[in-house]
Amino acid sequence: MPHPLFSPEVRMMLAEENAPGLREFCESLHPATVAEALDDDFTPEQLWEVISQAEIRTQAAVFEYLPPATQVEMAEKARPQMGQLLTKMSHDDRVDLLKRLPGRVTESVMRLVDEADRKDIATLFSYGENTVGSIMTTDYAWLPATATAAEAVDQLRAQAPDKETIYYVYVVDDAARRGDGSLAPRRLLGVISLRDLILAPRHALVRDLMETDLVTLRYDQDKEAVAQLFARYDFIAAPVVDDSFGLLGIVTHDDVLDLVQREATEDLQRQAGVGPIEGAYLEAGFWQVWWSRGKWLAILFILQMGTINVMAHFENDLERVTFLMVFVPLCLSVGGNAGSQAATLVIRALALGEFRARDWLRVFRREILMAAALAAGLGALSVVRTSFFTPESVLVKLPPGFFWNLNAAITGAVMGICLCGAVIGAMLPLGIKALGRDPALMSTPLIATLSDVLGIIIFFNCVRLFFF
């Protein structure tokens, strides 16, 4: 979202080469507001021209708020201060950027960065795609347990300007050497909030003030766990540790909010049978979107071909009671709709961690009863529908005395298909979860396709039961 108010002004200042004006613009507004104003078809050269007028810290702050694609374009035309800018960026954001750059650009940019930062970048780079490590930052405030509250505040004054958050301070022991002589991460002993430090008597020891009932994340956990943890504990940040409780970094609330938004988008898209799309929808390349959508349409098309063979199997019935074919789309749609409802509810509840192990039987029983209750409701509607709203063209073709057979066949099919759709919609995600796979694989179009195949079988069996 651009900031329509400022971008024309920036354009004018660029044309006039008004450096003090551009500097004032960068320094006086919130960096996010500056970045929004700049997200408006400026060239990378123009963007560098604008932010170069500001202090390097402001440059880094504005740069972080620019869309990833813009960051990449700017890095490809990097100015000499790029190295310094990377030093001032949040440690997690700069790794995200470097992951997006083409290899040769990464190399040339890395040459601008000093030794310590290079090591930090390499470490964060090494964590797996979907792990907690991939969204953590190494930018945290820490203290030894032996400090007093007053000393602690002084130490934070020295550390803070470079830290992403100082609101939780991590208390660690002295670094130990590993067998091979390298330093192991410092062991996490406790945590203390800046609030508690401020409220404490000046001479109290951090050791006595700190919270030792720690809630931690492991660097190799799936990052989905993070959202559940933050939602439960209302954290601003949470520490990430290794096997021996060595502190590796922290995950901060803003990254969790982004994560939750992104995962919700992914879930919504997957539910509709769309492969993952990187970034904003309109920014994504045309053929990337085409492939994400087309791939699934093709898979579903191929699976749905099953309906042809099933229908062909009932070819003779079809010829005998062709007039009943007008009810097929209606009956099949019931299964798809009931199935997507059930699948969505179950998949979301699983994602939010709402089911406990001992709940499974309860979920199973409840979904069966729910499917039956929904089928009963739709059945009632179907009786009304068939009794009063069957088109004349169907009625004239009905063998004499078969009016109630028609009603029974259609209502039976509607109820059977509804029951079957709702049951497979609820059970398939649970089954897949039990196999240890991601239940969201069962997208609703996939459920609808399966339910269509079963629906045709149910439909023709009801027809056979009441007509032949």
Add this chain to the structure above:
Amino acid sequence: MPHPLFSPEVRMMLAEENAPGLREFCESLHPATVAEALDDDFTPEQLWEVISQAEIRTQAAVFEYLPPATQVEMAEKARPQMGQLLTKMSHDDRVDLLKRLPGRVTESVMRLVDEADRKDIATLFSYGENTVGSIMTTDYAWLPATATAAEAVDQLRAQAPDKETIYYVYVVDDAARRGDGSLAPRRLLGVISLRDLILAPRHALVRDLMETDLVTLRYDQDKEAVAQLFARYDFIAAPVVDDSFGLLGIVTHDDVLDLVQREATEDLQRQAGVGPIEGAYLEAGFWQVWWSRGKWLAILFILQMGTINVMAHFENDLERVTFLMVFVPLCLSVGGNAGSQAATLVIRALALGEFRARDWLRVFRREILMAAALAAGLGALSVVRTSFFTPESVLVKLPPGFFWNLNAAITGAVMGICLCGAVIGAMLPLGIKALGRDPALMSTPLIATLSDVLGIIIFFNCVRLFFF
């Protein structure tokens, strides 16, 4: 999610009337952990028994983390300390609780609360359901602009124990009297983070340190705006103001995370055609879920009845080429699938504020092109399909020399229906948005239903074109 480790232990301590043990349990663990352990079929009386052993501040903290339904049950059996407990609860959480209580319970509980808290509750109570006011808290730290940094920290020491967050401190002017003699809210002048207060020289004035380029929320804005704001600015909290910039309260990051999770759940459910379900899926009443699902199944069933009349309209064609009916479910499913993909992508992009006003034409053009490109891909697949995989039973009924007509009719129908599904899937949400309504009203089953009706028309027209 319960904490399976602690609940048996709690049960044992309750049976033994081990008050010191229960006190230790409540005080030494994180309140969220205590609440989890207690979320395990304890009676309200037992829950009161457990938490009553702890300090009132701990009682309030644990109580806040209990599920809403449990809070209500406990309030109905309120102990005398309920009033004190409400005083210590976050201002927003206690209003959420009171909103859930039956009228007579609210009244009796309110009698336990003192004047100032009663007024605060009444104010928060008065904000509309979906407004920013409904998720804000009046629990914030504030300062006059004339204080020095050192005085500011001292003042915070005095205010902080009762404040939900002291990490941002709001700088306000003196309270002014309104025409009617009542006090107007203090006007918001600026904001300063606790971090900046700590880093500042002791004698610097708050007035000179504070940030005055403020990003604020209005109390009557739609609460959806909050998520976008926090995602953009990485806030821990944001101030809420009235028309004359009077500070009414703040919205904090943890409430925003809850909001985003809840809205994502709602969006997922709506997309699958499920009415809103309050709270966790398994906790919701059976008949409440039945109605949320059944209502939509019924509406879709009634709309889908349109397919019967449209099919009946083509009755004569149907009789002449009955063998082609086996292709109907396949062709219709293509429209539903393409439509749900497009609708989901567009609705989500709208919800995240990704489209700008000037993008509309671009979205329109792109979706048309995308629909055409997807139709082309599926068309190719359909030619292969029809050429090689048409069942024998269909081929024998085909008039001689009509093999390529069959191929053209089916492929034409697949392409036409895909194009039509994708276009209406993308355009209906955009159209509804343009009318100022919520685009998520266009749930994917609704799109699928509309696309079925149009799909039948396209199918029979293709058949007529190539067969009669």
